[in-house]
Amino acid sequence: MESRRKAGAGAGTGVVPSQEYKGDAAKLVRRPKTTMVAQQPARIRRALADVSNLVNGRAAVPVPNRQKAQNAVVVAADKCRKAIKQRNENNKVQPEVIVIISSECEKEKKNPLQRAVSRRAPIQTLTSILTKCSRASDGVITTPKKAPTYDIDVCDAHNELAVVDYVEDIYKFYKSTESTCRPPCSYMSLQAEINERMRAILTDWLIEVHYRLMLMPETLYLTIYIIDQYLSMVSVPRKELQLVGVSAMLIACKYEETWAPLVKDFLCISDNSFSRQQVLCTEKSILNKLQWNLTVPTMYMFIVRYLKAALGDKELENMTFFYAELALVQYSMLVYTPSVTAAAAVYAARCTLGLFPLWSDLLEYHTGLAEPQLLYAVFFMTQSCL
Structure with a gap:
């Protein structure tokens, strides 16, 4: 009984009783060990000098503040990033500064679209300005027409002789060379014995000969070109004008026709007004004067x-x-x-x-x-x- 009282007194004071005072009842009922630490008033102390806050002879482990730790990590990370960024900037190669001392620097300030438009803009030359002024004085200024949607060469797409792929370029070349190939329009003033009326009579007669011999249309237009070109270079007597016309048609037939008429055919149709030798000599003279240049746009x-x-x-x-x-x-x-x-x-x-x-x-x-x-x-x- 005395031992029980002592045990109860020890429990009340909060002191764990020693094992030697425990009786049989202590062996049957095990109570959990309770440790009660007396709360001491907070007071100011010096570090490592006062160790009175010990519990069961061991120092309490300080619990760190989580918010402060997170802030410290963030600050450290920011410092690392700033240091890395500063190092990269120091290692970066500085671009070479080029000072442009010209008027071109103003053009570079334009945006790319304006520069592209300015490159495509047509340049007004003196020739184009004078041409516009001349046309304006004549009242024939017209706006350029757009390419039509209808293709006039579609019917000849499968015709190899029509050369559809090159026909536009061919006619552009014809137009660019026709002015240099045509005879001068005032050559008749250099002729002493013939005039415009005689030329008209000769041309009308050659049209009839062309129809009688059933020649190609190209032959007639080349014949008139040869006559005009030759008359602009040589002063021809009146009695030889028909001879020049016959010789010019003979040359055109040899150039254009598959089966050219013979010399005797032209002698017959001209009522034997001249000989074969005269036709051949005049033919040779014409070719020499024209320098054999017969490929012209007619x-x-x-x-x-x-x-x-x-x-x-x-x-x-x-x-x-x-x-x-x-x-x-x-x-x-x-x-x-x-x-x-x-x-x-x-x-x-x-x-x-x-x-x-x-x-x-x-x-x-x-x-x-x-x-x-x-x-x-x-x-x-x-x-x-x-």
Whole structure:
């Protein structure tokens, strides 16, 4: 009993009783050990000098503040990042500074779109300005036409002889060279014995010969070109004018025809007015004066192209060639280039047949000529019919 009282007294004081005081009851019932630490008042002490806050002889482990630890980690990470960034900037190669002392620096300030537009902008040259002023004075300024949607060469796509892939370039070359190849329009003043009327009679007779011999159309236009070119270089007597015409047609036949007529055919059709030797000598003289340059753009080449763009029928074709032959007879039509004369023939034919419109956008695109530019040529062409 005494031992029980002592045990109860020890439990009340909070002191764990020693094992030697435990009785049989202590062996049967085990109570959990409870440790009660007396709360001591907080007081200021010096570090490592006062160790009175010991519990069971061991120092308490300080619990760190989590928020402070996180802040410290963030600060350290920021310092590391700043140090790495500073090191990279120090190691980076500094770009070379180029000072531009020119007016080009102003152009570089433009955005890329403005620079691209300025590069594509057309440059106004003195020639273009003078050309515009000249056209404005004549009243023939026209806006450039866009490429038509209708392809006039689609019907010849499978024809290898039509050379559809190169036909546009070929006609551009014809137009660029026709001015240098055509004879001068004032050569008749150099002739002493012949005049414009005699030339018209010779041309009309050659058109009839061309029809009788059933020659190709190209032959007739090349013949007239050879005659005009030769007359602009040599003063021909009146009695030899027909001989020059026959020799010129013989040369054109050899150039254009598959089966050229013989010399005796031309002697027969001219009623033996001259001999075979005279024809051959005149032929040789013409070729030497022309330096064998017979590949030239004639009116016929442009008429074929323009009739294709006119989308006309056989009646329009016959009427166009009628006006073209009428232009061959007239000496005054030498003022115009073959392309302009061909366009005027097509325009006159459409006016005669009453086709509307008289000059379509398709014709204007392929000829490069507006309707007002053709009126004077049409007037000179048709004045012999009035």
